Amino acid sequence: MQPGPSSAPSLAQTTSRANLAGWLYVSPLVLVLVPFFVAPILVVLAASFFATDGFGGLTPGFTLASYVEVLHSALTLKLYLATIKFTVLTWVFTLIIGFFVAYFLVFHVRNQLLAIGLFLLCTVPFWTSNIIRMISWIPLLGKEGLINQALLGAGVIRQPLEVLLFSDLAVVIAHVHQLTIFMIVPIFNSMARIDKKLIEAAIDAGASRFDIMRLIVVPMSKSGIALGTIFVVSIVMGDFFVVKVMSGGGSASVVSAFYEDVGVLQYPTAAASAVLLTLVLVAIVSLILRTVDIRHEITR
Amino acid sequence: MKSDRGDIELAGVCKSFDGVTNVVDGVNLRIADGAYCCFIGPSGCGKTTILRMIAGHEDPTAGEIVIGGQNVVGLAPVQRRTAMMFQSYALFPHLTVRENIAFALRVRGMSKADRLRAADAMIEKVRLTQFADRLPAQLSGGQQQRVALARAAITEPRVLLLDEPLSALDEQLRVQMRQELRRMQQDLGITFVHVTHTQLEAIALADLVVVMEQGRIKQAGAAREVYAHPHDRYVAEFMGGQNVLSGRVEKVNGVSFTLAQAAPSGIEVPLQARSTVSVGDKVDIAVRRDDVVLVRSGKELPPGCTNSLPSRVLAIEYQGYFVKVMLDTVPDDAFVAYVPEKTFFADPFTVGDVVMATWATGSALPLA
Amino acid sequence: MSAVLADMPETVAPATTKAIAPSKGGRPWTFYVLATLFALYVLALYGPMFCIYILSFQDIRGGLVFPMKGQSLHWFIDLFTQVRTGDVKGSFDRSIKLAVIVTIITVVVSFLAGLGFRRRFRGDTVVFYTMIGSLVAPGLVLGLGTGLLFQALGLNASWYTSALGAQLSWTLPFGVLVMFAVMSRFNHVWEEAAYDLGASRWQSIRLVMIPVLAPGLVAVALFGFTLSYDEFARSLQTAGSLNTLPLEIWSMTLNVTSPSLYALGTVTTIVSFIVIGASLGSIVLIQKKRGSNAKG
Numbered sequence: 001m002q003p004g005p006s007s008a009p010s011l012a013q014t015t016s017r018a019n020l021a022g023w024l025y026v027s028p029l030v031l032v033l034v035p036f037f038v039a040p041i042l043v044v045l046a047a048s049f050f051a052t053d054g055f056g057g058l059t060p061g062f063t064l065a066s067y068v069e070v071l072h073s074a075l076t077l078k079l080y081l082a083t084i085k086f087t088v089l090t091w092v093f094t095l096i097i098g099f100f101v102a103y104f105l106v107f108h109v110r111n112q113l114l115a116i117g118l119f120l121l122c123t124v125p126f127w128t129s130n131i132i133r134m135i136s137w138i139p140l141l142g143k144e145g146l147i148n149q150a151l152l153g154a155g156v157i158r159q160p161l162e163v164l165l166f167s168d169l170a171v172v173i174a175h176v177h178q179l180t181i182f183m184i185v186p187i188f189n190s191m192a193r194i195d196k197k198l199i200e201a202a203i204d205a206g207a208s209r210f211d212i213m214r215l216i217v218v219p220m221s222k223s224g225i226a227l228g229t230i231f232v233v234s235i236v237m238g239d240f241f242v243v244k245v246m247s248g249g250g251s252a253s254v255v256s257a258f259y260e261d262v263g264v265l266q267y268p269t270a271a272a273s274a275v276l277l278t279l280v281l282v283a284i285v286s287l288i289l290r291t292v293d294i295r296h297e298i299t300r
Numbered sequence: 301m302k303s304d305r306g307d308i309e310l311a312g313v314c315k316s317f318d319g320v321t322n323v324v325d326g327v328n329l330r331i332a333d334g335a336y337c338c339f340i341g342p343s344g345c346g347k348t349t350i351l352r353m354i355a356g357h358e359d360p361t362a363g364e365i366v367i368g369g370q371n372v373v374g375l376a377p378v379q380r381r382t383a384m385m386f387q388s389y390a391l392f393p394h395l396t397v398r399e400n401i402a403f404a405l406r407v408r409g410m411s412k413a414d415r416l417r418a419a420d421a422m423i424e425k426v427r428l429t430q431f432a433d434r435l436p437a438q439l440s441g442g443q444q445q446r447v448a449l450a451r452a453a454i455t456e457p458r459v460l461l462l463d464e465p466l467s468a469l470d471e472q473l474r475v476q477m478r479q480e481l482r483r484m485q486q487d488l489g490i491t492f493v494h495v496t497h498t499q500l501e502a503i504a505l506a507d508l509v510v511v512m513e514q515g516r517i518k519q520a521g522a523a524r525e526v527y528a529h530p531h532d533r534y535v536a537e538f539m540g541g542q543n544v545l546s547g548r549v550e551k552v553n554g555v556s557f558t559l560a561q562a563a564p565s566g567i568e569v570p571l572q573a574r575s576t577v578s579v580g581d582k583v584d585i586a587v588r589r590d591d592v593v594l595v596r597s598g599k600e601l602p603p604g605c606t607n608s609l610p611s612r613v614l615a616i617e618y619q620g621y622f623v624k625v626m627l628d629t630v631p632d633d634a635f636v637a638y639v640p641e642k643t644f645f646a647d648p649f650t651v652g653d654v655v656m657a658t659w660a661t662g663s664a665l666p667l668a
Numbered sequence: 669m670s671a672v673l674a675d676m677p678e679t680v681a682p683a684t685t686k687a688i689a690p691s692k693g694g695r696p697w698t699f700y701v702l703a704t705l706f707a708l709y710v711l712a713l714y715g716p717m718f719c720i721y722i723l724s725f726q727d728i729r730g731g732l733v734f735p736m737k738g739q740s741l742h743w744f745i746d747l748f749t750q751v752r753t754g755d756v757k758g759s760f761d762r763s764i765k766l767a768v769i770v771t772i773i774t775v776v777v778s779f780l781a782g783l784g785f786r787r788r789f790r791g792d793t794v795v796f797y798t799m800i801g802s803l804v805a806p807g808l809v810l811g812l813g814t815g816l817l818f819q820a821l822g823l824n825a826s827w828y829t830s831a832l833g834a835q836l837s838w839t840l841p842f843g844v845l846v847m848f849a850v851m852s853r854f855n856h857v858w859e860e861a862a863y864d865l866g867a868s869r870w871q872s873i874r875l876v877m878i879p880v881l882a883p884g885l886v887a888v889a890l891f892g893f894t895l896s897y898d899e900f901a902r903s904l905q906t907a908g909s910l911n912t913l914p915l916e917i918w919s920m921t922l923n924v925t926s927p928s929l930y931a932l933g934t935v936t937t938i939v940s941f942i943v944i945g946a947s948l949g950s951i952v953l954i955q956k957k958r959g960s961n962a963k964g
Contacts, residue, residue: 018789025784026795028777032840033795036833037802040813047816101709104702108695118706125713127894128940131917132933136716139723144733146719177712209698230804238806241900245921255806262812262905274809285804295785295796295848357860378866390861394879394958404865407875435958455866 041278048271058267066272075257076273080280083253086168086243087236090175094232095225097176098183102224103217106191107199119188126181134174134242141165141173166248174246175236182235183228190224191217226292230285237281305368306458306491307333308354313363315349315515323349324360325515331508333368336485336492338502341512341538347495348463350512354493355384355461367459383457387464389448391436397447398423398432404455418454425487426450441469445477453488460485462494466501478504499539503527511535532668533584542586543635544667549581556661559583567607569664577666584667591663592637594625594649595656605658611635613653625649627657721937724930732925743931756916756932762827763913764939767896769828770835774892775885777836778843782851783873785844803841807901810837815905830906838902839895843888850884883951890947894940 023030048066051059070076101122109115125133140146141164148160163169194217202212240256252260254277261270308331315324324346331337339347352358354365356377364371372380383404391400398419399406405415423432426446436444445465452460465481466474482505485492496502502509503523510520511534518538519531530536533544547559550566557577559567569585577583593602601608611627618624623644629635635657649655723730727738748757785792802810814834818825825831858880862872878885900914907915913936920929 015790018787019791022784022787022789022792026781026792029781029784029799029840029844030795032773032777032833032836033798033802035817036814036837037805037810038798039817040810041801041805042813043817043820044809044813097705097709100702100705104699104706108699108702121710122713124944125717127890127944128717129898129914129917129933129936131898131900131914131921132720132936133717135921135929136720136933139719139733140716142733146734149734177716180709180713209696234804234806238804238808238901240808241918255808258806258812259808267816270812274806274812277806278809281804281806282801285800289800294800355864357864376866377864384861384864386857386861386864388857390855390857392858392861392876392880403862403867403875407862407865407867407871451865 044271044274047267048275050268050271052266052268066268067276069269070272070276079252079254079257079273082251083237083255086171086175086239086253087233089172090179090236091229091232093172093176094180094183095228097180098187098228099221099225101180101184102187102191102221103213105188106194107217119184122184123181130178131241133178134245137170137174137177137246138165141170166246166250168247168251170246171243171251174242175239178242179232179235182231183225186227186231187221187224190221194220223292223294226288227294230288230294233284233288234281237277237284304458305333307331307335307368308337308459308491308493309364309366310350310354311364311366313350313353313360313365315346315353315358316361322361322515324353327363327515327517329510329517329520331491331493334489334491335507336482336505337494337508337510338506339493339495339510339512340497340499340502343497345512346515347510347512351384351461351463351493351495354459355382356380357384378455380459381455381457382459382461383452383455384461385448385452385463385465388468389436389444391444391447391451393436396433396435397428397439400436400447401451401454403451408455422450422454426484442473442477445469446480449481449484453484457490459491459493460488462492464495464497466496466498474501481505499527503539511538513538528588529665530586530667533586536584536586536667541589541638543589543592544584544586545635546582546584549577549579549583552577552579557583557666559585567664568661569666570662572666586665586667587659588663589624589636590622590638591659592635592639593658594627594637594639595658596647597654597656599656601656601658604660604662606661607664608656608658609635611655611657613649613651613655615651616649627655629657717933717937720930721934724927724934726927730927732927732930743927744935746926747928747931747935755911756913759911759913759916760935762910763897766827766832766835766912767893769832770839770896771889771892773836774839774843774896775889777840778847778888778892779881779885781840781844782847785848786851786856799841799844802837803845807834807838807899808904810834811902811905814902818906824908825906826908827903827910827912830908831903831912834902834906835896835899838899839892842891842895846884846888846891850881850887853884854881882954886947886951886954890943893943897936897940897943 047058049062049064051061051063051065105115105119109118138145142148143160143162143165145165147164148157151157152160198216199212202216207215237253238255240253240259243251243253243256244259254273258270258274258277261267261273308329310327310329313324313327314322316322327346327350339350341347349358353360354367356372356375356379360373365373367380367382377384392403395403398416401422402415402419405418410418420429420432423429426449428443428446428450431439431443436447439447445468448465462481466477469477478501481492481494494502494505503526506523508520509523509526511518511526513534519526519535526535527539527541530539530542533546536542536544545559545567547567550558550560552558552571554571556568556570559569567585569583571577593605595601595608597610609627609629611629613625614628615626616623617626619638621641622638623641625637625639625644627635627637637657719734722736723732723734724743725739725741726736726743727740728742729737730743731737785796811834814830815825818830823829854877858876859872862876867875898914899912900918903912903915904918911919917929917932917936920932
């Protein structure tokens with residue numbers, strides 16, 4: 001007996017019922033995302049095309065003047081270069097530290113309870129204030145900070161190093177300090193899922209420690225690395241606070257310039273630069289998402 | 301309350317998940333009230349889907365499911381008065397044995413005292429009293445199975461549906477729980493529908509064995525009927541215990557026909573009521589493995605045996621009370637004899653021996 | 669991030685088949701190298717924080733750097749009494765209230781969305797990627813957009829309207845991602861069994877899903893609370909005239925150069941630890957309760 005004509009609508013009915021149920025469940029989420037994510041982004045997009053009187057007043061219209069201004073400004077290039085520099089440096093350091101910390105916890109700590117305990121030890125600061133964690137570097141890195149005191153005391157230097165605080169170095173240190181956890185957690189998760197038998201099989205097959213790392217651990221942690229990268233890159237590129245405080249005003253990023261623009265009521269140029277930044281961010285994130293299906297990854 | 305009868309009738313039941321292929325394809329079946337019915341087939345044959353449709357966890361794409369004279373399609377499990385025992389049991393991990401068993405009564409709004417009393421009575425019945433306060437994770441597989449059974453039975457369903465109930469257990473426990481299932485079914489006096497892929501389980505338990513392939517029923521009948529008189533090659537091979545030979549019909553006389561074979565004089569097969577053959581037909585026949593007698597070449601065939609297949613011993617497996625001898629016969633590569641242990645060791649064969657495989661002529665069975 | 673806390677149930681009863689170090693043979697040299705790296709990481713992670721906790725207990729002569737000058741609670745008192753340091757008490761109060769509201773909404777909405785995303789439905793990918801977009805978008809930009817939107821609509825921005833929404837656009841994606849990981853451990857057959865036994869949709873959620881997923885829901889709550897309590901970029905343009913605590917700290921970092929700042933750090937950290945402790949405690953308690961009948 002073939003599925004008769006009567007069966008087709010019933011199949012369609014069940015799928016439409018499933019669609020309705022799905023939308024009902026996510027409707028509260030959508031009701032938040034639309035007014036507080038989609039609409040604001042559209043507002044910024046719209047503002048980027050408006051003209052301004054220079055005092056915060058916006059004239060609805062359509063002009064590309066702001067984009068022209070942003071793209072022609074030598075400052076823009078400088079800001080992007082600075083932002084990319086911070087992003088790449090932070091990414092590299094968080095990735096290296098995060099990968100090896102996760103690797104240590106998963107493959108070198110034999111007692112599983114201890115491994116999970118140490119893992120939690122790494123995650124605790126995540127739940128405390130980021131701002132406080134950032135300013136906590138002041139007593140260490142400052143001109144009269146612990147590091148300078150120690151180096152002076154040891155006779156390594158004669159003048160206190162000024163480059164430690166309120167510098168690009170300090171910005172990267174603060175970022176790495178805050179964001180390494182975003183690498184550790186997803187990488188730890190992917191690594192913990194690697195079947196121990198695979199490693200044993202590789203050892204049986206004569207693989208060296210390096211081979212195992214290269215051929216098994218790294219490929220199988222890829223999704224964790226991708227997920228961590230999304231977090232780190234999007235946070236660093238969207239940051240203005242760390243740059244502003246830790247560089248002591250000496251450096252700027254795209255978003256900190258945006259913040260200044262907003263401060264002087266230059267809404268359209270600010271909006272234009274925000275739109276450009278968002279496009280760059282979307283490009284990077286979607287590039288990463290092509291390599292990993294995070295929805296599948298998380299529900300696995 | 302409508303009917304208390306638990307007889308089930310499936311009429312033209314089809315199920316398709318994608319609208320293209322039918323996972324269950326036109327199944328018609330009648331299961332008597334109080335019967336123990338086993339669905340058996342390889343994975344993906346649609347047996348679990350049928351069970352879930354009877355349970356009310358899937359709706360058929362077409363056809364009717366009638367329980368106790370009432371079409372139940374579209375009704376919830378509670379309204380059908382069926383209960384299901386899930387594969388690997390699906391016991392609620394956060395509830396104790398007592399709370400698990402009382403769950404159905406709780407959602408029906410029964411007072412706490414009443415439902416715990418009822419649960420305790422059921423716990424006693426499945427002999428779990430001392431484990432009543434444990435969580436599922438703290439029970440053995442067999443105990444978990446009894447909890448699952450008790451949880452399903454407490455609502456006094458008219459049909460109990462069991463999805464591979466023994467697959468999570470080890471061999472010894474499986475045999476033991478088999479008996480327990482049968483005892484429980486007789487105690488409750490309700491219809492059991494049981495899905496399995498183990499032949500032994502099906503024929504040991506069932507009043508009605510239903511063999512399935514690719515969404516269709518290949519044969520349904522009493523266990524002995526299905527095992528000893530398979531309809532066709534598929535059933536014979538799936539149920540096991542049979543050698544299947546095929547060939548063309550060479551000649552037909554009133555009571556038997558002869559199958560052309562590489563055997564010296566063809567194979568004589570008795571004509572049975574259901575088989576009508578004519579010369580030139582391609583026919584499958586089945587010979588039970590325990591009917592096969594092995595004779596060293598050159599020796600006399602036992603009385604009543606007219607057919608013989610010259611063959612070579614390919615492998616020998618000791619199985620305890622019998623010995624499984626695998627033969628390399630000339631026409632078909634797989635031919636197996638189950639030789640009783642004592643017979644075998646009176647004159648043991650070794651691999652490579654040349655033997656004649658023979659059987660009482662009347663025991664061969666033509667297949668559809 | 670997500671699966672971490674979902675993993676926590678296992679911390680109590682580790683019965684996993686996960687790949688942990690091959691357990692044979694002596695420690696390889698890499699163990700010592702990586703152990704050193706790990707120790708340095710933990711030191712760098714906690715060291716600076718402990719510095720400011722210690723420095724916040726200086727007396728009135730205290731400065732922003734070591735050495736420690738005296739010991740007192742002066743800067744804590746200063747923090748809550750001086751006008752110079754702004755409205756710490758009020759913003760503290762608002763932040764806690766806001767975090768509680770955000771937590772409740774995050775748990776409920778994430779749970780529902782988690783239920784919805786278990787099955788595919790038309791348009792689910794759009795919703796999912798919108799959510800990811802909301803997670804990665806620069807917070808300050810979103811905050812400005814929200815602020816402008818409220819302005820355009822003639823609404824007043826305040827911490828309990830625009831800032832609440834802006835924070836939810838940040839906590840919900842996190843909450844839903846954690847929920848995904850939590851849900852992936854829920855065997856849907858339990859739900860089917862409940863239905864088979866006659867439970868209604870609501871009964872199966874209340875009696876089966878919520879209790880089974882309770883530790884995961886606590887994890888979502890922890891995320892909601894701390895992400896909101898610490899949220900800064902999105903609140904900056906949306907909080908209106910009254911500050912939340914992170915905004916207060918921000919303005920202090922620009923104006924205040926006394927250990928008051930550190931004292932505030934110590935206080936917020938204590939609050940964080942209370943919340944973490946309460947969350948972990950309740951997860952352990954749930955697990956304990958489940959295991960308590962074990963000896964029966």
